[in-house]
Amino acid sequence: RKEVEQDPGPFNVPEGATVAFNCTYSNSASQSFFWYRQDCRKEPKLLMSVYSSGNEDGRFTAQLNRASQYISLLIRDSKLSDSATYLCVVEGNYGQNFVFGPGTRLSVLP
Amino acid sequence: EAQVTQNPRYLITVTGKKLTVTCSQNMNHEYMSWYRQDPGLGLRQIYYSMNVEVTDKGDVPEGYKVSRKEKRNFPLILESPSPNQTSLYFCASSLSKVAGYEQYFGPGTRLTVT
Numbered sequence: 001r002k003e004v005e006q007d008p009g010p011f012n013v014p015e016g017a018t019v020a021f022n023c024t025y026s027n028s029a030s031q032s033f034f035w036y037r038q039d040c041r042k043e044p045k046l047l048m049s050v051y052s053s054g055n056e057d058g059r060f061t062a063q064l065n066r067a068s069q070y071i072s073l074l075i076r077d078s079k080l081s082d083s084a085t086y087l088c089v090v091e092g093n094y095g096q097n098f099v100f101g102p103g104t105r106l107s108v109l110p
Numbered sequence: 111e112a113q114v115t116q117n118p119r120y121l122i123t124v125t126g127k128k129l130t131v132t133c134s135q136n137m138n139h140e141y142m143s144w145y146r147q148d149p150g151l152g153l154r155q156i157y158y159s160m161n162v163e164v165t166d167k168g169d170v171p172e173g174y175k176v177s178r179k180e181k182r183n184f185p186l187i188l189e190s191p192s193p194n195q196t197s198l199y200f201c202a203s204s205l206s207k208v209a210g211y212e213q214y215f216g217p218g219t220r221l222t223v224t
Contacts, residue, residue: 034212041218042218043217043218045215049212096158096166097155097158097168097169098155098213099169100153102150103152
């Protein structure tokens with residue numbers, strides 16, 4: 001099993017739609033979880049950290065389920081500008097490294 | 111402006127010719143890291159550094175070296191590049207490894223080894 005797996009995608013959704021991405025991880029000792037966004041050929045940028053209690057930032061909501069070892073990202077009212085690849089990032093087995101998932105590509109269509 | 115810079119941005123080289131990709135950050139960050147990104151494989155961590163003179167291997171360290179003599183700089187060295195090291199490389203830094211600190215990424219270096 002890979003350390004971090006994500007929905008394969010791509011997701012093609014109309015503007016205004018709600019879309020959810022899932023990510024599973026294998027390291028039960030992981031303490032840090034993040035969602036990053038990457039535009040084509042650009043550097044990844046932090047979208048949000050994921051806390052045990054879940055967190056929300058505007059149209060974006062992240063959830064963590066430690067028992068099932070998955071995190072999720074919900075995007076409401078999708079905008080064209082949300083089109084990007086979304087990367088799930090989890091603390092690695094060494095406790096000081098990070099493991100990125102392969103990413104899920106989202107295309108929001110007019 | 112807070113940023114991570116990488117040089118060069120693009121590099122085409124030949125097998126076996128030693129090269130260095132520089133990375134510098136101006137945010138006084140303790141943690142720095144190198145990743146490579148390949149189609150279908152995502153971002154994979156090559157090396158990371160918790161602080162000056164402290165470096166550790168990531169998931170794909172073979173064929174690479176790093177050094178951390180100063181807090182702001184973390185160069186990536188390819189002693190004898192091979193074609194399988196053709197990739198997009200990102201340097202990143204964060205305030206510390208403590209949970210919740212985001213990584214800031216440089217703009218990337220696209221390396222082609224022929």
